Amino acid sequence: MARIVMKFGGAALASIEHIRNVAKKAIAEKERGFEVVVVTTSMRGMAKEIAKMARDLSDNASKRELNALFSTTSHLSSTLVAIALQEEGYDAVSLTGWQAGIQTDDMYSNARIDELDASQIEKHLKQGEIVIVAGGQGIDNSRNITTLGKGGAETSAIAIAAKLKAERVDVYTNVDGVYTADPSHVAGAQKLKEISYDEMLELSNLGSQVLHPRAVELAKKFQIPVVIRSSETDTVGTLLKEEVEMEKNLIVRGVAYESDVIRLTVGYDAYSNASLADMFTILAENRINVDIIVQAIIDGLKPTVSFTILKEEFAEALRVLEDSKLSLGFSFADFEIGLAKVSIIGSGMTSHPGVAARMFDRLRREDISVKMVSTSEIKVSVVVPQDEMIHAANVLHDEFNLEKALYI
Known part of the structure; x- marks a missing residue:
């Protein structure tokens, strides 16, 4: 059975109603015949609240404890999505990063994935469950919880997709695709139908906030198609892949x-x-x-x-x-x-x-x-x-x- 990985950002997890909407999107893919893995980041504003609590306690908290603390934000959203799916009558299970088999180095707050043992994810998929993984986190060789830093959730999603040989990764964001420029500040910015890995990597490195460079690099390495799409509206997004059709032979595309x-x-x-x-x-x-x-x-x-x-x-x-x-x-x-x-x-x-x-x-x-x-x-x-x-x-x-x- 074909597999799909769906990554949802903070805007898609901003409230209980948003979480129900995430569950509906996952169910829609399940009903299309896919085995589904959902990767979540933290609910909007949750990380800031937790950071304030930590600062109120100490100005010198250890990196180990801060990583353990911040990992709970995406864990919280993953469990809520699982509960929403169960309420809709679907079998679902939430996994932390380490339960999902994500092994990292020991660079706290900016860890890199070393290995991924997807056996637990595979087991739950074979049981017909929708698997929800807390993104942006893992565990190091000393069994300490680590967080991956910026772009960690989408990097987790693409790493999981590569291991599972998924058909694609859908990245749900607060924008409906990749544009020639930021439409909020550049007049006439247009949405791209497709964009190459290399072009997206340059855009990401040069200031675009749509997809983190490390996620793009991983997608290119394993040739994982990625669709950047809106979490709010049901519109066609932008497909990220190796080769693209050149709209009107554009020299500059962004x-x-x-x-x-x-x-x-x-x-x-x-x-x-x-x-x-x-x-x-x-x-x-x-x-x-x-x-x-x-x-x-x-x-x-x-x-x-x-x-x-x-x-x-x-x-x-x-x-x-x-x-x-x-x-x-x-x-x-x-x-x-x-x-x-x-x-x-x-x-x-x-x-x-x-x-x-x-x-x-x-x-x-x-x-x-x-x-x-x-x-x-x-x-x-x-x-x-x-x-x-x-x-x-x-x-x-x-x-x-x-x-x-x-x-x-």
Whole structure:
């Protein structure tokens, strides 16, 4: 029997009525002949309430206890969905991450899945039950509960789908698909019928909140089709897969942006003191994500390397650099705030030279200053002043005619 995995986010679990709606969607797939696994995240607002309770008790709670605490939020929603399904007359069982066989490393709050033993899920599916798994959590080798951090629930869903050889994963969100840009801020943004793994990965890395990059990477690795769809309305979503049909031969298929970007600049007295490998290895070991990197070596000036990080990682990045200053050999570190990143994405860019020049020319004509640039085969990103971010996104969406394309 074919299998389907359904992942529901916080918006879909916001109330008892929402939970009943989740149960109805799962029942509909069951009635279509699928074996169904539902993956839940926490109910909307629940994590914040629990975090406040923990802070009221202690400003220095251990990571182990905080992970155990936050894992209860998705566990709560999974059990409520199971109860709703049972009330409708269907056999259903809820499983925690560790009961579902999710084995992780021991990096609390940002754990990675090492193994997945799906034998318990398989057993319940063979018994005709709908299985509801608490997403975003697992257990490490010491049997401590871990949480997977951002994107953990959809990552759990795709990992389970890969292990079960599911037909697809349906990700239910508060949007009805993937758009050429954020429709709430970019005029004429259109919904895409399909998007490739590579394009979605770039969009996710560049600020789109629809699907986390780690989930996209896993879907691409195991070639799992993913449908991003609305939890509120019964509309066709966006299909994520390897190859897509190119609507009207679009070169650029999306514009993404990300606010609160910080540029960190590290300077050295001499080039011989600089080791980019050492610096970025230390940052990576502390799981600090570095994005755009620019190195400057100019005669007569001290060599520098600049890179961008997100605001929430700024304090940790400074701490790591300061703790490692002697071993890294740099003489000073500086930073600039009030920046944003705006990007254009499209697999058609690979075979169409001149896209970056067209982008830069339009930004110049709009008097939007470009502070840093990063490119790949299918994207171009620029760092601009944050107060120009929305303006830049709109003019680039217009420049590449995304509002005139034919979509669903």
